[in-house]
Amino acid sequence: MSISPSYALLLPRRATPRLLLASLPLLLLAWAAARQLDLHWARWLFQWEGGTWALKRSVLLEGVLHRGGRLLSQVAWAGLLVATLWRWRSPTAAWTRPAARLLLAVFASVACVAALKALTHMDCPWDLAGLGGQRPFIDLFETRPATLGPAACFPAAHAAGGFAWVALYFFFLRVAPRWRYAGLGIGLLAGMVFGLAQQLRGAHFLSHDVASLAVCWGVACAVEACLGRSGSVPTESRA
Numbered sequence: 001m002s003i004s005p006s007y008a009l010l011l012p013r014r015a016t017p018r019l020l021l022a023s024l025p026l027l028l029l030a031w032a033a034a035r036q037l038d039l040h041w042a043r044w045l046f047q048w049e050g051g052t053w054a055l056k057r058s059v060l061l062e063g064v065l066h067r068g069g070r071l072l073s074q075v076a077w078a079g080l081l082v083a084t085l086w087r088w089r090s091p092t093a094a095w096t097r098p099a100a101r102l103l104l105a106v107f108a109s110v111a112c113v114a115a116l117k118a119l120t121h122m123d124c125p126w127d128l129a130g131l132g133g134q135r136p137f138i139d140l141f142e143t144r145p146a147t148l149g150p151a152a153c154f155p156a157a158h159a160a161g162g163f164a165w166v167a168l169y170f171f172f173l174r175v176a177p178r179w180r181y182a183g184l185g186i187g188l189l190a191g192m193v194f195g196l197a198q199q200l201r202g203a204h205f206l207s208h209d210v211a212s213l214a215v216c217w218g219v220a221c222a223v224e225a226c227l228g229r230s231g232s233v234p235t236e237s238r239a
Contacts, residue, residue: 020221027214034207039137041206042125045199046132053126053202065197066158073161073190077106098174098228105167105223109216113160116215122154126202155215156208158198162190163213167220170228191216 046053055061081103087093121144127133138144140154168183195209 020218020225023221024214024218027210027217031207031210031214034205034210035140038205038207042131042199042202046125046202049200053132056126056201056203058201061197061201065194066201069190069194069197070158070161073164076165077103095171095175098171101223101227102167102171104227105170105220106164108223109164109167109219110157110160112215112219113155113157113212116155117152117157120154121151122208123151124153124203125199125205127151127153132202153204154208155211156195156198156204157212159191159195159204159209160212160216162192162194163187163209163216164219165190166213166217167223170220170224174228187216188213 049055080099084096084099084103088096090096120140122140123133123135123138125131125133127135128137129135135148135151138148144151164187166184166187168186169180172179172183191209191213195204195206195212198204199206199209
């Protein structure tokens, strides 16, 4: 298997906006559906764990998947940054500009989710009455009483650390198109694993993770649409 240097396959100028318009409504529908399941799913997990979040301090969930997963995402981003800067001026490294867009998309996705967390003021499951906490459930679009104090649990930041890598789809689309769905799968799998780990700990509802995916995919599409000039995508041929 070898990658041909030919550039016969052009990426349409409007392909990315269309991809965004087609996929975001589906993600919004998924988010709306997840909101209807949030309390039912969280209560089932809470009872399954014995009426307490028994896995909250789990070595696997907290130590490996939460702290370790966050570190892995950060190390991957930093490593890609170093590699991109190192090879930026190399005439044989055609992947550096797509990599720069990937770095921007991942960073911007995580930053957007963090900003939304600071604005939405939603509680985590473990803070709510009936789920181990004391606070009443306040919906996203309801006015939050000042007496409850601040909260920052929506969207899910840890899941975003995985979902942000759905931007690998666009990186591979430019560099090695046959791997674009594998790149997308890496981001989806990482986000789902990180998200489920946090749900089992009582840290997030299902809809928090779906919302993070919607933000990350929207940011990835926006970065590609704004910075990915219409141009060549390498074709691959068998040797």
